Amino acid sequence: MRESGGRGQGPGRGAGGAGSQGGPGAARRTSGGPGRAGRQGGSSRSEGTGRPASPENPPRGPREGSDPLDLPFGRDAFRDDDRDNDRDDHRDNNRGRPPQDPGDEGRGRSRQGDGDRGRPREDRSRGGDARRRSRDEGEQPRGRGSQARDESDRPRGAGSRGRGSSAREDGDASRGRGSRDDDGDRLRGRGSRDDDGDRLRGRVQGHEERSRGRTDDRAGTRRDGGRPGGEDPRRRGPQEDVPSRRTPAGRSSAGGSRTGRGGDGPPPRGPRRPPPAPPRPPLVLRLGSPRRRINIGLIGMTFVLSIFAGRLVQMQGLDSKVYEAAAADQRQHTETIQAKRGSINDVNGHELAVTIEAREVSIDPTKVPVSIRAKAAAILGQQLGKSQQEIAEKLARTGTHYQLLARDVDPVVATRLLQARIPALSAKKTYRRLYPAGDLAGSLIGFVGDEGNGLGGMEQSKNSLLAGRDGEQRVETGRDGQRIPMTSSQRTAPVDGQDVRLTIDRDIQWAAQKSIGEQVRKSGADSGTVIVMDVRTAQVVAMANAPELDLGNWRKAPASSYVNKAAADVFEPGSTNKVITAAAAIEAKAVTPDTVYQVPDRIRCADQVLRDSHAHKMEAMTFRQAMAQSSNVATIMAARKVGSQRLYEMLKAFGFGSTPGGGVPSAEAGLLPDYKKWSGSQNCTVAYGQGVSVTALQMASVYQTIANGGVKIEPQIVAGTTDTTGRFVPAPAGKQTRVVSETTAKEIAMMLESAVGAEGTGQLAAIGGYRVAGKTGTADRYDAELGRYDGYTASFVGFAPADQPRLVVLSVVQNPKNGHFGGELAAPVFKDVMTFAIKSKKIPPTGSAAPPVRMRAGQ
Template structure:
């Protein structure tokens, strides 16, 4: 009988998928499942007893909070508090007991601040006491940007800019610097302006007392006087050369201040009083300086020269009465001026003097008794010297010429002839005696020594050119000193620029007189003076220097100018130097123009400057003419 529905399937028949699935599940769970059948329907043997199922875990009992003993808690808390308090107590004992002095000193250091009390810088005056540089009281205005609220910065910047003469953008930028507690707004502020700003009640604004330097005469003797920098030190000229004397010594004051920087009332302070600087009185005469400066500035403009210099010197003392340069430095606007104007060219610029140097050759020849003013030379217009042919300024036929005439007409050839009689060694010695190759004393700032090569190193042509002022370099101050020596009877005096000093009590101390040295005899000096008078006569090259009513002695100079930037000669140096009255010399005046473009001869360009300045100077000093007439001299051969 078939069992197809109730009894199961036939052996070997395929089982439904659902049955197979239940068997697999039962096998995984460890339950009963129909045993698998082997091949051909065989039932495999049993595999052994099955593991009984794991019994469920019992539930955990609820946690029970067991509170400790209150006494124990209190004891632990007391121990902790005692430990902490002991730390505080130990620190307190250390600070107030063991290290009390250290912390006291640190606290004092925090409160105490050292303030500098600036000394008042001394004045610089002319020889009559007129102020050329003076110090006045001023204020240094600063602010703490951290205490200026952002809402009022714009208004504060507008007020400060209007009073201090600065742009609002500049002031606003400083007020915005909240990373710092100090911003300097302006130096050299007028006390009235500073007081007005403080009354405006701007937050954290302060004004410190200081001084500022004023130059009442503006550019008068600007490069000679020099100027003072922001730190109060002299930068150039007399301001630098006499800085220690003028500056004095700053004082100090220790005060106690609070966190806001304000001084704590009733606290102690230590004060060292400042020592004000001394006044320096120059030998310069303000009026003559003005005339010299005016004349050389006008001539530089007319001639198209690069620069010009005038020196006025007292013959008897070698005191410098005027030292002018063109262009000149405006001391009230020195920051805007080119650096080339900072230099006192009259003492520092080195150039080849040209024919003004011929008086030294004449002095060497006369002292050696190789020539006299009346010695006659047969003078062509050129002469061969080593590998060069040297010429006079103008071509001329060979002519007989006295040495006096040669100097008056500035003949290069005749001067070389006289120098050959002297020799290079003796000529070199005379140049040294007149001060060439060494810086002049007397305290003139920036004074240079010039260039004087040893005669043993002169080239063949240089032994000739030095005789008429080429191949040797000097300063205007050195050239003026040569003519002071001749005018002073052959006695050289160191140039002087300082007349004396005045201390804080008002006591004036005159400067010591310059060192005196005899260079040539009085006879030689007198002979050269008569030769120089001839140079200013109608037959000389310096006619434009003549002053009606006065006897004038002088010499023109025209030299090739060496340009250091090009490394070669280019242009000319035109000069004239002389003294008056020639019979009783009182003043020396030198004028120099560098690289003029509208003409180049010294007699044409520099002689008129000499005349203007000398005329003003002798009138200013009320120097009368001596009244004597020039002695008759033999100008030409055959006379």
């Protein structure tokens, strides 16, 4: 055994341990030489011992939450691995130091464990017996244990506070870690008493029991080699990894207490480090009770399922009928089956307006790829008669799924387009209104809009009769609009419209329209009108306007051409109105055709002077001659004998101021002020047709009444209709009203025949071989746009044959620029139309000659 001291026989945990060779702890090295040997009986100090308690050094208790002894190994590892531990301690303590020569031991640098190696085996085993006794006795030690460790292996690196005592060479009192060797005093530390040893042994025993499970693992780790460098995990403390600090005296603060090689006194002690913080216990996630989670989940599921169950009960039980109806409405779609519109025919059955089958071509722009749009636009534009740019713009509107390309497309063209396989192109079956005669009676017939409703003329006035009643079909369709096979359907058959047969004769209409059109162009007039009427029935045979509406291109025509001027335009009739004054005077027996008047060329009426139709000297005229030469002054003289009231009543009886019946579209009533409101001059001007307003249809009706022997018949434009079986049903005859006596009517007719004679103003209306009666008219024209009189209205109206009247023809030229007299502009139109109508109707001449009459006074 070496004198420098080493381990005792036991770990040096109490006074009962052997430790006669210097105690269980390593001798503390001093600068003077080797450390003193520990005293026998446990002069070393265990880890739990310390200096005596004092105010400067209060007693320490065990660290909270840590092992009282903090032993890294159990009793088996301690007993079996003593020798290995000594060698490891030696390596750990000398790690990082330069190699030592053998002479170092004499200078107090002896290695730890040398005492154990030089100690007999029985001394070493004695310490093991002491440990076993401590474990068996089960006493609870008050210190931290007396196992001796090398200072370099202490976990806290707190200088000389090892687990054994260290003697100091300079004789200083031990600071609770051992006894002084020179005076033999008892250890003042806790490990110097027997009772303290007992308590120490109990503490060791309790610690070993708690750390029994990990001792073998740590020992096994060390036996297997431990960490690189020979470090012993059992001997490393919490601050093992802290690097060593050098004090000014050459003492390591972390690797153990060591004096300098030439120092005389003890090395200075560094500041005491606080004990390491206890390791935090691992976080333990405490899970709730599984039963509670399951119960909560079941409650939630029950709540959700109850909501679904309630909703199902509501939908399938309470509201089942509502949802069933809603589902049916989604599947069922109502398709309108368009009824075929009835046709409009002339009196002989010739079609003036007819309905044919057509297609409505549309496309879904969203389904047309961009790459083929240009090609598709070119094909569609060429076939539909539209510009390629217009079609391309419609194909580019991808914000909608429906884009109408064209209506009224011929079925052959639509089939050709469908064969071109243009994506999303569809053709719907529709009907197209076709007008074979073009502009023939255009404004009278009217036209049909895009929605299938009449917008003018007969198309509008007889729309309900012509349109019929559309049918419908309820079918079930899918998402793509295709009909679902084998599903129920409800179909209501459409009722086609009825055909309307007019009183218009297509041929006479053409002749009238041609004649007035030419005269309007020649005279530079604004417009012209021709009406041909059957005397015996008052049926309108022709009703022509110039310019006429082209029904094939009505969308581009001006709005003024939509109006049927023959029935809607109101104008002052002028001299053609003198027949009513003559009828009132003759009917009142105030005058006769042979009554002579001294007629000047002007006459004062109230505050105005009215002039005759032409300047002349005072002249004696019969009333027949005044009518033939259209004398305004002679007419005023005859009207004064009648009076304003009777004249007004006669005008009313002939239809002035009231709308003519018979279903003529756009017919107006004209303007007939009450005689009580007539001005002073108006009492005179009304007699020759100024101050009242009529339509061409009204004036034609006046002459029809004279030609018909004084019986007025409401003008008729509709001859009849065809029922659903195709059978023709004639229209009821117009209302008949006697206005004047037959004698009066014949006398007036003879007076009108004189107006077309050699001395009359209507010579240009004469027709060879036929007796013609008629009257010219020239009136100042009131321009509503200007708000004053401007221009003239030239007119002529008559009938033929005069002795057996069959037809009445009226021609009116509005605001002509080349001439303005009715005998010059309107009479020739009358002649052309009457001649054609007579031949068309195959009306033969009567063969009789006009009876001689007295034209001038004195004859």
